[in-house]
Amino acid sequence: xxxxxxxxxxxxxxxxxxxxxxxxxxxxxxxxxxxxxxxxxxxxxxxxxxxxxxxxxxxxxxxxxxxxxxxxxxxxxxxxxxxxxxxxxxxxxxxxxxxxxxxxxxxxxxxxxxxxxxxxxxxxxxxxxxxxxxxxxxxxxxxxxxxxxxxxxxxxxxxxxxxxxxxxxxxxxxxxxxxxxxxxxxxxxxxxxxxxxxxxxxxxxxxxxxxxxxxxxxxxxxxxxxxxxxxxxxxxxxxxxxxxxxxxxxxxxxxxxxxxxxxxxxxxxxxxxxxxxxxxxxxxxxxxxxxxxxxxxxxxxxxxxxxxxxxxxxxxxxxxxxxxxxxxxxxxxxxxxxxxxxxxxxxxxxxxxxxxxxxxxxxxxxxxxxxxxxxxxxxxxxxxxxx
Numbered sequence: 001x002x003x004x005x006x007x008x009x010x011x012x013x014x015x016x017x018x019x020x021x022x023x024x025x026x027x028x029x030x031x032x033x034x035x036x037x038x039x040x041x042x043x044x045x046x047x048x049x050x051x052x053x054x055x056x057x058x059x060x061x062x063x064x065x066x067x068x069x070x071x072x073x074x075x076x077x078x079x080x081x082x083x084x085x086x087x088x089x090x091x092x093x094x095x096x097x098x099x100x101x102x103x104x105x106x107x108x109x110x111x112x113x114x115x116x117x118x119x120x121x122x123x124x125x126x127x128x129x130x131x132x133x134x135x136x137x138x139x140x141x142x143x144x145x146x147x148x149x150x151x152x153x154x155x156x157x158x159x160x161x162x163x164x165x166x167x168x169x170x171x172x173x174x175x176x177x178x179x180x181x182x183x184x185x186x187x188x189x190x191x192x193x194x195x196x197x198x199x200x201x202x203x204x205x206x207x208x209x210x211x212x213x214x215x216x217x218x219x220x221x222x223x224x225x226x227x228x229x230x231x232x233x234x235x236x237x238x239x240x241x242x243x244x245x246x247x248x249x250x251x252x253x254x255x256x257x258x259x260x261x262x263x264x265x266x267x268x269x270x271x272x273x274x275x276x277x278x279x280x281x282x283x284x285x286x287x288x289x290x291x292x293x294x295x296x297x298x299x300x301x302x303x304x305x306x307x308x309x310x311x312x313x314x315x316x317x318x319x320x321x322x323x324x325x326x327x328x329x330x331x332x333x334x335x336x337x338x339x340x341x342x343x344x345x346x347x348x349x350x351x352x353x354x355x356x357x358x359x360x361x362x363x364x365x366x367x368x369x370x371x372x373x374x375x376x377x378x379x380x381x382x383x384x385x386x387x
Contacts, residue, residue: 088290089129090203092129092131092353096110096327096347097333098346099347101302101344103343103345107137107345108135108145108300109136109148111132112133112349117129126163126201130199130200131199133298134195134197134198134298135213135298135347135349136149137193137212137300139259141191147181147184152174152195152197155172166199166201171208179272181263189264189266189267191264192262192263194262195209195211196208196214197209203288204288207285208282209228209230209284210230210263210281211262213298214304217293218294218296218358220294223308226296228283231258241253241277246277246278253268253278256268261279262278294317294358295316295317295320295326295353297316298349299312299348307333316332317358324357
């Protein structure tokens with residue numbers, strides 16, 4: 001959340017300079033890079049996430065259009081949170097892009113439902129507007145990702161807890177999908193998938209995550225991470241894995257998987273109901289959308305392996321200010337990740353919460369400091385003493 005407008009504006013300025021710099025760092029940029037480090041820890045603190053080792057990420061942007069133009073300045077200042085956000089009604093619209101990348105086959109899937117009532121038709125029991133989005137990063141084949149994409153929303157809305165108890169409904173749907181993969185003889189039992197979903201009901205957004213795909217909120221230029229990457233080396237996951245008898249070898253769960261949570265992978269999980277180090281239980285992040293919340297980026301790890309959350313938000317915001325098209329934003333992120341030599345499939349979904357483009361942010365002009373020479377000071381003293 002943005003708590004201090006001046007501080008947030010300074011952060012955004014510093015981040016845009018860092019994200020858009022092509023490696024020619026002048027002396028005037030050194031302070032901005034230091035501010036960027038401060039911001040990274042600040043963002044992690046607000047989002048409740050462990051600090052990331054960003055040294056392994058490539059931050060130099062290869063696209064010239066990322067450079068900040070002077071016309072972007074002095075248009076509109078950051079708005080403080082409204083005293084009454086109850087009047088805000090999000091309008092959901094989305095764009096997506098999915099590319100095989102350097103791999104020889106595609107294992108990613110995604111789903112975009114901008115109008116949940118229309119999608120469900122007569123089966124809809126919703127009293128408000130809704131939307132649903134998901135990205136699924138498969139491994140060991142496409143079967144698990146494809147099955148989950150085709151069934152997860154149906155499992156959610158069919159649950160007895162939906163729509164009043166959405167967390168319980170989603171958690172049950174994840175378990176149902178996982179067990180259905182185990183029971184389906186037509187599916188490869190060794191295939192698995194990460195699952196990242198976002199369910200919107202009115203102003204309430206509920207993000208559920210299993211695996212290392214990531215959801216990032218764009219909040220007036222700031223990146224707020226709404227999911228935690230379930231990597232085996234993350235402390236909480238490592239402790240859980242080791243407690244259940246699993247081992248981590250070279251960053252891989254039991255030397256086989258680079259994720260600590262996934263659906264499918266029944267060749268690792270064994271029998272249903274057993275306590276397995278590979279978990280299918282989702283973690284949730286729920287929030288109430290406000291006018292400051294501009295868009296959501298959902299991407300598989302092929303994007304985040306080569307790009308920081310803040311750089312992605314900066315790119316999408318600039319794109320939306322130019323053409324206001326989430327589809328083109330998703331394409332721009334995929335194109336940039338390919339130029340940064342990602343080694344994985346790429347799937348990106350961009351969800352906007354308003355029909356309008358983000359407002360341009362005013363960057364306060366630095367106050368000029370005026371000084372007086374020693375000679376002038378002596379002259380002033382003489383004038384004052386003569387009064």
